[in-house]
Every structure is written in C-alpha cells, then in structure tokens.
Amino acid sequence: MENPVTPVEAASPVTRWLAWPRVLWLALGAAALMxxxxxxxxxxxxxxxxxxxxxxxVPPAPLANHAFDLYRFIPGDPAITMPLVEKGIFPWWTQPDLKLAFWRPLSSATMVLDQALFGENPAAFHVHSILWYLALVGVFALLMRRTLAGAVGAVALLLFAIDDSHAVPVGWWCNRNAVVATLPALVGLWLHMEWREHGRRWAAPLSVLAYALGLAGGETALGVLAxxxxxxxxxAKGPWRQRLWSVAPATVLALGYLALYKKLGYGSFGSDLYVDPLSQPVAWLAVAAVRIPAMLWGLLLSVSTELTIQSxxxxxxxxxxxxxxxALVGGMLRAVWPYLSADERRHSRxxxxxxxxxxxxxxxxIQGDRxxxxPSVGGAAIISLVLTHVWRNRARSTGWRVLTGAAGLLAVTHVLMAxxxxxxxxxxxARMTGSVERVYAQLKHDLDVAALPGQRVAVLTLPNPNLSLYTSIAWWARGNVLPRAWWTLSYATEMPTLTRTGPNSLELALKRDRYFETLYERVHRGARFMLKQGDEVKLDGMTAKVxxxxxxxxxxxxxxxxxxLEDPSLVLLQWKDRGLRRVVLPPLGTPVVLDYGALPTPGSASAVSSPP
Structure with missing residues (x-):
C-alpha cells in the first residue's frame, strides 16, 4: 500500500447528507422502522x-419475587423452591438450592407501569420499549458527536440504530431490562466525557447518579462502566494521577453495587445457563472462554451468534x-490506522x-445476540471507522481493493442484512408465542377444567424448551386454576421408549440421546450437580428414580x-401432532415409542432463556 497521508474529509454530497442534525433524524427513523x-x-x-x-x-406456592423485584426467579432457598417443584412450576430435577436472582428494580417498575396503564396489551408494551430504544439511539448520537464527529460518527450512529442484535431487547417485554439499564448508564458516560473533555465539573456527580440509575435497571449497566x-x-488526556482519580467514582460505585448485590442475596448458583463470576470464578472462566469468542462473531461480523450454539x-x-x-476486523483496522486522525485514534482505542x-x-x-x-456501542464505532476509511482509500492500490471487498462483506452483514x-x-x-397460545387453547378444549384442582397432570414428553418451561405458568398467568400438580417429566427431543412397569409405574428410556444433555434441561440443575444412577427425587404423589x-x-x-395410572386423578399427556394429547398406555412390560407426529415449531435458542 502507498504511504499514508493525512485524511481530509471532503464535503461530498454524502458527507453533507450525513451532517448533524439530519443524521440524527435518519437514525431515529431507521430505528423506528426496524x-x-x-x-x-x-x-x-x-x-x-x-x-x-x-x-x-393467586400463586401456586409462595413466590420469591414481587412487583418491584420481578427478576428474583429462584432465590436459592429450598423452602421456597421445593414447593414450586412439588407443584410442577419448576421441573422435578431442579437443584434444591438453585439460585437465579437478579436485582432490576427500575426495569421491574417499568413493567408495573405497563400493567397499570395497559393491562395485558403486548402492543402497548412494545410501544413503551420502542420509546426507550429511540431515547438510547439519541444518547448514542450525542456520544458519537462528542467522540467521532463527521462521517465516521454518522455512519456509526446509523449502524447502531439498525443493529439487529437489538431486536430481542426491544421486542421481548422482559428483556427490556437491557435497554432500561443501558440508557441512563450511557447518559452517565456522556456526562463523564463532558466533565473530562470540556471541564464541566457539574457533569461529574450527575454521571455517577446516571450510572446508579442504570445499575438499578440491571447488571447490563456494568458493561457501560467498562x-x-x-x-x-x-x-483521556492528562497525567495518570488525574485519570485514576477520575475513574475512582465509577469504580467505587461498581464495587459497592456488587457488594450490595451479593449481600441482598442476588446472583446465580446451580445452573449451567447462568454462571456467577463472583461465586463460581473457575466455572465462569471456563464458560467465558467459549462465550466471549462466540459473541465476537456476532459483534464484529453481524452474523447470528446463535449459530455458535447450534454448531x-x-x-x-x-x-x-x-x-x-x-483477526479480520483487527487487520482491517490496522490497515486504516495510519489514515485516522489523532482524535479518531484516541477514541477508537x-x-x-x-x-x-x-x-x-x-x-x-449463554451467548446470544441479545x-x-x-458491546455494540464500541462495535458500531469500530466498524464505522473501518468502512469509512477503507472506502476513502479504495482506489489506492490492489491491496486496498481487496480490503474494499472485505469491507463490502461487512457492509452487507451490518447494513443490508439488518x-x-x-x-x-x-x-x-412470534412463532414461539403462537406455539404457547395454540397449546393453551387446545388444553382449554381437551381438559376437564372443573376437575383440574383435584388432579395431577403428568406430561411425559414436551420437546420444546419454551413450552416445557412455560405451559403451566402461562395457564396460571391467564387466570386458570392449576391442578394439584403439573409435572413435565422430560424435555428430550428424541422420541422416548415408554414401558409400563407396574400398575402405578412407568419408565422412559432414550437410545440415541441422553436426559439432561441439552443446556435448557440444565437450566435448573447444572452438570456438576447431575443425578446419578439410583438417585431418587420424591414429590407429593410421584417419585422419579434414575x-x-x-x-x-x-x-x-x-x-x-x-x-x-388409570386413576381419574392422574392425567397423563404426551407431545403429539403439535399439541398435548392423552397417553395411550401399553400393556404391562411392552415397550412402545412415543411418536411425536410433528416436532414443535423451532425458534431462536437465545430467546428461550431468561434474560440476563
């Protein structure tokens, strides 16, 4: 490649079109359209x-969470967890001291407001989420105007606004917490730069207040403090002593937040889906070594991170x-580095x-685009630097034309595919929402709802994480009376072999797969706590034995x-033909394969899990 020269941003029609404030309205319009x-x-x-x-x-058993603490799913207290296992709200193999508890009072408050204003109206919930997202795009615009002015910042703003990794936080009501946490924290980052870059001292305490508000939205705000x-x-400019003092307020806030978070009993334990770095540092390092590279794939190339789960x-x-x-994006950034202005280099670092x-x-x-x-705050800026400067230098040599081809691929994935x-x-x-609604309607039709309070429902097979985790919960949330218990015995996707072993007993066996092999079976009991041969789990009315x-x-x-098994107080169901059907029991000792007929509608793996 030729020797670098100092870049001069030409006043081209494109550059003028991307000038402030027009580009802000373009970005807001694009975000609204997406x-x-x-x-x-x-x-x-x-x-x-x-x-x-x-x-x-009326809850099926005492719950750990309440209106302003909605994300305390499972508190780590067997006295609360096991009654919910008995009722079948959690699966029978749940680890008794399982903990999945997250402190997000501000996010909970936004949902309280939704329910108070709109009742059960998902469209209104979505409007609320979109308003949060548009505000986030606006704050990102202020940050880019402060750091990467001109075409680079404008392109970064547009990339951020249309980034399809933002689709789930905007579209999934309970995952709104990511936007609620990020918005005030990003305001804090902008205020921090107002203080440090322009000496506006009033902005320093306001930045700490904004960080604290973000942390009230959720743990996602810790990423902004990074x-x-x-x-x-x-x-930052200035001596190291000044820079260390400047980062001290945010650091103290983060450490105080983490200490209070643990003291109040939040965090995770016993699950393979969530691994708490504070209580399980070694286990966290092991999973992070895979999850972080997987997310780089989505962040830098804008290719679905979920593909790494299915690999x-x-x-x-x-x-x-x-x-x-x-390596690809880093190599392209290195190639354009000599052509960046001093400010672009400083801020890109x-x-x-x-x-x-x-x-x-x-x-x-678990890794996922959501x-x-x-991370896309910095990711959009870096991709914009690469795309903009490769385009400006595209005609320099054969090497630059090769880089232009690579940049074109990035433009396709980040822009055209968004x-x-x-x-x-x-x-x-939407398909997974529809599957719950379909099964819900079918059960309302097929079950004797009046008799349910005196019955136990045992679902032998339900090979869909969304349905297996939430069918009974959706039934309760819609105001229906739950049965005495609603047990889902297996999430396995392989059609199991059913053998009746006695008047009141049966076995389920797999040939190809293994039980609790998938991540979503290990949400409630991690691999290192897995049951062993001969282990029993005794519930009120049922005993499971490995x-x-x-x-x-x-x-x-x-x-x-x-x-x-024929007693009317026991309802045996299985997945068949895209619904839950009554089980036809085989003769004693005769093994039969439970034919699914049709598998559940597939969906995004990352969207099945609870939001982090």
Missing part, C-alpha cells in the same frame, strides 16, 4: 411470570470463529477496549405414582 417488526410478538417466556404476579394471580475505565486508561464443531470451532472475526471489556459481564449467561447491546435480522428474530419470537446411566449421561428414568 422496531415495527416487534409488533408481531406477543407475550413470551418469562413474560407470563410477570403477568401473573402483576395481575395478582467503557469509563477504558476511556480513562486509553483515551456441531464444539467449543474449538466456536473459539475459532470468534478469533477469525477479531478506548471504544474498542470498552466493547471487549463489556463482554465480560454478559458472559455469565447480549450485544452494550432488516432481515430484525424481522427473522421477531418472527421466531435407573440407567452410562459415560454420556442418563438413559432411563422410572416414575412411580401414588395411584394407578
């Missing part, structure tokens, strides 16, 4: 938990694609470091009930 795709989504997943609590439904640290280390290549492949993404550091807090849960909201991503993700959520285990896992489980 957000229209969320209106196809109804209530989904954990939304039903919140709906039931906010609608003051940008504050990166800025003082790599972007058959294992952890090595996932790490490899992440390193490839980092801390924005890039902040993007990587902000992946650390979200690595506590976790990239805060609307497709928004539509595809929200369509997947009968056969090999090197891969559990192959066969026996279930013994306190009444004969």
């Amino acid at each position: 957000s229209l795709t969320v209106f196809q989504v109804g209530l989904f997943g954990d939304d039903f938990i919140y709906l039931g609590i906010l609608s003051e439904r 940008y504050v640290l990166a800025y003082e280390l790599l972007g 058959e290549g294992g952890d090595g492949f996932v790490i490899g694609v992440g390193l490839f993404a980092a 801390w924005l890039l470091a902040g993007a990587f550091l902000s992946l650390l807090p979200v690595a506590s849960t 976790l990239l909201l805060v 609307p497709v991503g928004w539509y595809t993700v929200n369509s997947a959520l 009968m056969e285990v090999d090197a891969r896992g559990i192959k066969r489980v026996a279930y013994t009930f306190d009444v004969p």
Whole structure:
C-alpha cells in the first residue's frame, strides 16, 4: 500500500447528507422502522411470570419475587423452591438450592407501569420499549458527536440504530431490562466525557447518579462502566494521577453495587445457563472462554451468534470463529490506522477496549445476540471507522481493493442484512408465542377444567424448551386454576421408549440421546450437580428414580405414582401432532415409542432463556 497521508474529509454530497442534525433524524427513523417488526410478538417466556404476579394471580406456592423485584426467579432457598417443584412450576430435577436472582428494580417498575396503564396489551408494551430504544439511539448520537464527529460518527450512529442484535431487547417485554439499564448508564458516560473533555465539573456527580440509575435497571449497566475505565486508561488526556482519580467514582460505585448485590442475596448458583463470576470464578472462566469468542462473531461480523450454539464443531470451532472475526476486523483496522486522525485514534482505542471489556459481564449467561447491546456501542464505532476509511482509500492500490471487498462483506452483514435480522428474530419470537397460545387453547378444549384442582397432570414428553418451561405458568398467568400438580417429566427431543412397569409405574428410556444433555434441561440443575444412577427425587404423589446411566449421561428414568395410572386423578399427556394429547398406555412390560407426529415449531435458542 502507498504511504499514508493525512485524511481530509471532503464535503461530498454524502458527507453533507450525513451532517448533524439530519443524521440524527435518519437514525431515529431507521430505528423506528426496524422496531415495527416487534409488533408481531406477543407475550413470551418469562413474560407470563410477570403477568401473573402483576395481575395478582393467586400463586401456586409462595413466590420469591414481587412487583418491584420481578427478576428474583429462584432465590436459592429450598423452602421456597421445593414447593414450586412439588407443584410442577419448576421441573422435578431442579437443584434444591438453585439460585437465579437478579436485582432490576427500575426495569421491574417499568413493567408495573405497563400493567397499570395497559393491562395485558403486548402492543402497548412494545410501544413503551420502542420509546426507550429511540431515547438510547439519541444518547448514542450525542456520544458519537462528542467522540467521532463527521462521517465516521454518522455512519456509526446509523449502524447502531439498525443493529439487529437489538431486536430481542426491544421486542421481548422482559428483556427490556437491557435497554432500561443501558440508557441512563450511557447518559452517565456522556456526562463523564463532558466533565473530562470540556471541564464541566457539574457533569461529574450527575454521571455517577446516571450510572446508579442504570445499575438499578440491571447488571447490563456494568458493561457501560467498562467503557469509563477504558476511556480513562486509553483515551483521556492528562497525567495518570488525574485519570485514576477520575475513574475512582465509577469504580467505587461498581464495587459497592456488587457488594450490595451479593449481600441482598442476588446472583446465580446451580445452573449451567447462568454462571456467577463472583461465586463460581473457575466455572465462569471456563464458560467465558467459549462465550466471549462466540459473541465476537456476532459483534464484529453481524452474523447470528446463535449459530455458535447450534454448531456441531464444539467449543474449538466456536473459539475459532470468534478469533477469525477479531483477526479480520483487527487487520482491517490496522490497515486504516495510519489514515485516522489523532482524535479518531484516541477514541477508537478506548471504544474498542470498552466493547471487549463489556463482554465480560454478559458472559455469565449463554451467548446470544441479545447480549450485544452494550458491546455494540464500541462495535458500531469500530466498524464505522473501518468502512469509512477503507472506502476513502479504495482506489489506492490492489491491496486496498481487496480490503474494499472485505469491507463490502461487512457492509452487507451490518447494513443490508439488518432488516432481515430484525424481522427473522421477531418472527421466531412470534412463532414461539403462537406455539404457547395454540397449546393453551387446545388444553382449554381437551381438559376437564372443573376437575383440574383435584388432579395431577403428568406430561411425559414436551420437546420444546419454551413450552416445557412455560405451559403451566402461562395457564396460571391467564387466570386458570392449576391442578394439584403439573409435572413435565422430560424435555428430550428424541422420541422416548415408554414401558409400563407396574400398575402405578412407568419408565422412559432414550437410545440415541441422553436426559439432561441439552443446556435448557440444565437450566435448573447444572452438570456438576447431575443425578446419578439410583438417585431418587420424591414429590407429593410421584417419585422419579434414575435407573440407567452410562459415560454420556442418563438413559432411563422410572416414575412411580401414588395411584394407578388409570386413576381419574392422574392425567397423563404426551407431545403429539403439535399439541398435548392423552397417553395411550401399553400393556404391562411392552415397550412402545412415543411418536411425536410433528416436532414443535423451532425458534431462536437465545430467546428461550431468561434474560440476563
């Protein structure tokens, strides 16, 4: 390549078109247009938990969470957890001291407001979420105007506004917490720069207040504090002593927040979906080594991070694609580096470091595009630097033309595919919403609702995480009376072999797969706590016993009930033909394969789990 020259931003028509404030209105319009795709989504997943609590439904057992503490799902107290296992709200294999508890009072308050104003109206909830998102785009615009003025900042703003990794936080009611946490924290980052770059001392205390408000929205705000640290280390001017003092307020706030978070009993334990870095540092390092590279794939290349979950290549492949993404974008950034202005270099250093550091807090849960909201703050800026400067230098030499081709691929994934991503993700959520509604309507038709309070429902197979986790919860949230118990015995996707072993007992066995092999079966009991051969779980009316285990896992489980299988107080269901149907019991000792007929509608893997 030729020797670098100092870039001069030509006053081209494109540059004039991207000038402030026109580009802000373009970005807000683009964000609003993308957000229209969320209106196809109804209530989904954990939304039903919140709906039931906010609608003051009588709980099946004492719950840990309440209206302003909605995200304290499971508190780590067996006295609260096990009654919910008895009722079947949590699966029978749940770890008794399982903890999935997150402190998000501000996010909870926004949902309380929704229910108070709109009742059960998902469209109104979506409008509320979109307003939060448009405000976030506006604050990001202020940040770009402060750091990367001109075409680079304008392109970064547009990339951020249409980023399809933002689709789930905007479209999924309970995942709004990511936007609620990020917005005030990003205001804090902007105020921090007003203080440090322009000497506006009044902005310093306001920035700390904004960070605190963000942390009240959720742990996601910790990622924004990573940008504050990166800025003082790599972007701020002045002596080191001054820079360390400047980062001290945010650091003290973060440490105080984490200490209070643990003291109040929040965090996670016992699950493979969430791994708490504070209580399980070694386990967290092991999963973060895979999850962070996986998210680099989505952040830098704008290719669905969920593909790394579905990959058959294992952890090595996932790490490899992440390193490839980092090497590709890093190599392109290095090529354009000599052509960046001094300010562009200064700000790109801390924005890039902040993007990587902000992946650390979200690595506590399984990788997914919905976790990239805060990392995309720096990611959009870096991709914009690469695209803009490669385009400006495209005619210099053959090497630059090759770089232009690579930049063109990035433009396709980040720009042209963004609307497709928004539509595809929200369509997947809509399909999963529809599957719950369909099964709900079918059960209302097929079950004797009046007799349910005296019955136990045992679902032998339900091979869909969304349905298996939330069917009974959606039934309760909609105001229906739950049966005495609603047990789902298996989430396995393989059609199991059913054998009746006695008047009141049966076994379910797998040939190809193993029970609790998938991540979503291990939400409630992690692999290191897994049941062993001969272990029993005794509930009121049913005992589950692990009968056969090999090197891969559990192959066969026996279930013994306190009444004969034909007793009218026991309702046996299975997944078949896209619904829950009555089980036709085979003769004693005769094994039969439970034919599913049709598998549940597939959807986004990341959208099945509870939001981090």
